[in-house]
Amino acid sequence: MSDLRLLGLCGALRAASTNRLLLHEAARRFGPAHFAEADLRLPLFDGDLEAEGIPPEVQALSDQIAQADAVVVCTPEYNKGVSGVLKNALDWVSRTKGAPWRDTPVAILSATSGVAGGHRAQTMLRACLNPFRPLVLPGPEVFVGNTSQKWDDDGRLTDEVGGRMIDELMGLLREAAEDRRARG
Numbered sequence: 316m317s318d319l320r321l322l323g324l325c326g327a328l329r330a331a332s333t334n335r336l337l338l339h340e341a342a343r344r345f346g347p348a349h350f351a352e353a354d355l356r357l358p359l360f361d362g363d364l365e366a367e368g369i370p371p372e373v374q375a376l377s378d379q380i381a382q383a384d385a386v387v388v389c390t391p392e393y394n395k396g397v398s399g400v401l402k403n404a405l406d407w408v409s410r411t412k413g414a415p416w417r418d419t420p421v422a423i424l425s426a427t428s429g430v431a432g433g434h435r436a437q438t439m440l441r442a443c444l445n446p447f448r449p450l451v452l453p454g455p456e457v458f459v460g461n462t463s464q465k466w467d468d469d470g471r472l473t474d475e476v477g478g479r480m481i482d483e484l485m486g487l488l489r490e491a492a493e494d495r496r497a498r499g
Contacts, residue, residue: 317347319492322383324353326390326401326436333426333462334389340472341387341424344485353379353404360406373407380408381415385492386449387485389424392436397443405443416447420491422484423451426462433458450495452487455480 323338335352342350353376358364369377380386390397408415423440425433437456444451457480459465465474472478 317349319348319384319489319496320382321345321348321350321492322353322379322386323350324355324386324388324401324404326355326388326398328356328400332391333428333459333466334391336466336470337424337426337459337462337472338387338389339470341389341422341481341485344478344481345385345387345489346485348384351379355400355404357404357407360403360410365410369411370407374411376404377408377411377413377415380419381413383419384496385420385422385488387422387424387488388440389426390433390436390440392425392427392432392434395435396439397436401440402443405447409447414447416444416449418495419449420488420495421449421451422488424457424459424481424484426459426465428460428462430460432460450491452484452491455483457481457484 323342325335325338327334357372358370390401423437425437427433441451459477467473
C-alpha cells in the first residue's frame, strides 16, 4: 500500500448518500493510499462558541486536512449550492491556526438525482476554497447525474463514462499528491 494519505469529505451526512458512494468509488480509483473519511458532524459555526475555543472535532478535521497528501470532496447540490454541512465545515476550519488547506491537491466530484445537478455546487465550492489556497484540480469535472440508477449492489459505479472521468481525475490527483510529497 502506498503511504499517501487521502482524505475524503462528503457534503451529505446521510449514510446511504450517493455522494458517499461516489467518495468511496473515487478513493478506490485513486489507488493504494491510507484513506480516511472525515466526520463533518460538527456544531454549527458560532462566534460565541469559537470564543470558548475551537471544538475538538473541528480541530481534528483541520489536522486531518493538514496531514493529507490529497483531499477528495464529494458535494451534493442543495438549493443551487453546496450543502450547509460542507459550508459549515469550511467555515470552522477557516478559524483554526495554520493553513491546513494550503497547497493541498483537491478533487471535487458530485452525484445528484437530476441530470445536470452539481455544476453550481462545484462552482460555489471552488469559490469557497479559493481563500485557503489549495491546489484545486480544474478537471475533468465529474458530475454523476441520475445517480440512483448508477450503482450496483456492491456500491460500485456502473456508468462507464463517469468511471473514465473519475479515473482521469483520480490519476491527476495522485500525480499532484506525489509531486507535493516529492517537493517535501
